Amino acid sequence: MAVSLFWYMVEFARFEWIKKFLFAKTAPLITPAHFRGFPEPTGKACQHALFCMMVCPAPGAIEVLHEGDGWKPKIHKGHCIRCGLCVEACPNGVLRSGRVLETMWDQGTSLLFSFRIAIDPDLCMGCGNCCTACPVNKLADAQMGAGGHSATDEVIMRVQGGDILVLHEEKCTGCKTCEQSCPNDAIRIARILEGIQQPIQKPSPEAGP
Amino acid sequence: MSILQNVKDLVRSRSIHVSYVDVGSCNGCDIEVLACLAPRYDIEQYGIYVHNNPREADVLLVVGAFTPGWEEKLKGLWNKIPEPKAAIAIGNCPISGCVFDRRGSYVDPPVAKHIPIAAEVPGCPPRPTEILQAILSIRDSVFAEWEVKRK
Numbered sequence: 001m002a003v004s005l006f007w008y009m010v011e012f013a014r015f016e017w018i019k020k021f022l023f024a025k026t027a028p029l030i031t032p033a034h035f036r037g038f039p040e041p042t043g044k045a046c047q048h049a050l051f052c053m054m055v056c057p058a059p060g061a062i063e064v065l066h067e068g069d070g071w072k073p074k075i076h077k078g079h080c081i082r083c084g085l086c087v088e089a090c091p092n093g094v095l096r097s098g099r100v101l102e103t104m105w106d107q108g109t110s111l112l113f114s115f116r117i118a119i120d121p122d123l124c125m126g127c128g129n130c131c132t133a134c135p136v137n138k139l140a141d142a143q144m145g146a147g148g149h150s151a152t153d154e155v156i157m158r159v160q161g162g163d164i165l166v167l168h169e170e171k172c173t174g175c176k177t178c179e180q181s182c183p184n185d186a187i188r189i190a191r192i193l194e195g196i197q198q199p200i201q202k203p204s205p206e207a208g209p
Numbered sequence: 210m211s212i213l214q215n216v217k218d219l220v221r222s223r224s225i226h227v228s229y230v231d232v233g234s235c236n237g238c239d240i241e242v243l244a245c246l247a248p249r250y251d252i253e254q255y256g257i258y259v260h261n262n263p264r265e266a267d268v269l270l271v272v273g274a275f276t277p278g279w280e281e282k283l284k285g286l287w288n289k290i291p292e293p294k295a296a297i298a299i300g301n302c303p304i305s306g307c308v309f310d311r312r313g314s315y316v317d318p319p320v321a322k323h324i325p326i327a328a329e330v331p332g333c334p335p336r337p338t339e340i341l342q343a344i345l346s347i348r349d350s351v352f353a354e355w356e357v358k359r360k
C-alpha cells in the first residue's frame with residue numbers, strides 16, 4: 001500500500017507531467033468550412049419565387065423582404081435550424097450554406113415545387129373572388145374585374161357560366177392568395193415538393209478539351 | 210480600482226461555475242452542452258466548471274422551450290444563484306420556441322419573459338464552440354468589476 005502510494009506520488013512529480021498539467025491546450029476550435037451555417041446570400045438576384053419560405057420547417061425562420069429595387073431573403077437567427085432546405089429549394093441559387101450547393105451540382109439533385117389547384121364544386125358558388133385575387137391572373141388579364149370573368153385563355157382560372165374553370169394549373173405560383181379570399185374555403189392549393197436527381201453529364205474522354 | 214478588485218476579476222475570469230437547466234428541450238442542446246465537457250472541446254481548460262448546483266453557479270444555461278411545468282420553478286431556481294450571475298439561452302428553443310412554437314402547443318417562449326437573459330446562442334442545436342464562445346464573451350461584461358458597477 002505504502003509502496004504503491006509512493007510510486008503514485010513519484011508519477012505526479014515527473015517534470016513532463018507537471019508541464020502537461022499546467023500548459024496543455026487543446027487545438028484551437030475552428031468551425032470547418034463545410035459545416036452548414038446560417039444561409040448566406042451568394043449575390044444572385046432573388047426572383048421572389050418564395051420557395052425558401054414554403055420549404056422552411058421552422059416557424060418564422062425566413063422572410064423575403066423588399067430591398068432597394070428587388071427582393072432579398074432574410075434569415076432570422078434564433079428561429080433558423082440550419083437545415084439548408086431553403087438553399088436547396090431556391091431555383092436561382094440565391095443562398096448558400098456549407099457545401100449544400102456544391103453537393104447539389106455534383107450529384108445533379110434538386111428540390112422541385114409544383115402546385116395543384118383543388119376546388120370543391122359543392123362549396124364553390126362561382127363568386128370569382130379567387131380569380132380576381134390571384135396575382136398571376138392580374139398579370140395575364142389586367143381587365144379582369146369583380147366576378148372573375150375574362151376574355152383571355154391565358155389566365156389560371158376564370159368564372160364561366162357561373163362555374164369556376166381552371167385553365168392553366170401549371171402557371172400557379174403557390175402563393176395561396178386565392179385560398180384566403182374564398183368565402184367558402186372551396187379552393188385549396190396543394191404545394192408538392194419532389195426531390196429529383198438527374199443523370200450528371202460527365203465529359204467523355206474522347207471529346208477532348 | 211483596488212488591488213482586491215483586480216484579484217477578484219482575475220479569479221472570476223478563470224473560474225466560472227456553470228449550472229444548466231432543461232425547461233423542455235428535445236435533448237439536442239443538452240447533448241451539445243455535454244459535448245463541451247468532452248476532451249475535444251474541453252470546457253475546463255478555460256476555467257469553466259459544470260456542476261449543476263444553482264447555489265454554486267455563476268452562469269445558468271437555459272435549454273428548452275419552456276413548458277408549463279417550469280412556470281414557478283425557473284424563477285425560484287434563478288433566485289437561488291448568488292450574484293454576480295448571468296443566464297444564457299442555449300439553442301433556438303429558449304429564444305423563439307424553435308419548431309415547437311406552433312398553434313395549440315403548450316410551450317411559452319421566450320425564456321427572457323421569465324428570467325433575464327444575458328446572451329443568446331442561436332442554432333438547433335448550437336455547436337459546442339458557439340456555446341463556449343457565448344460563456345467566454347459574457348465573462349467580462351458580467352463578472353469584471355462587478356462590485357464597482359453595482360455601486
Ligand code: SF4
Binds near residue numbers: 039056079086
Ligand atoms: S436553413 Fe432551414 S430553417 Fe433555416 S431558413 Fe433555411 S429552410 Fe428555414
Ligand code: SF4
Binds near residue numbers: 134135189
Ligand atoms: S395560389 Fe396564388 S398563383 Fe396559384 S391560383 Fe391561387 S392566387 Fe393564383
Ligand code: SF4
Binds near residue numbers: 125
Ligand atoms: S372564391 Fe371560392 S367560392 Fe368564389 S369562385 Fe373562387 S373557389 Fe368558388
Ligand code: SF4
Binds near residue numbers: 233237272274334
Ligand atoms: S433548439 Fe433544437 S436541438 Fe435545441 S432543444 Fe430546441 S429543438 Fe432541440
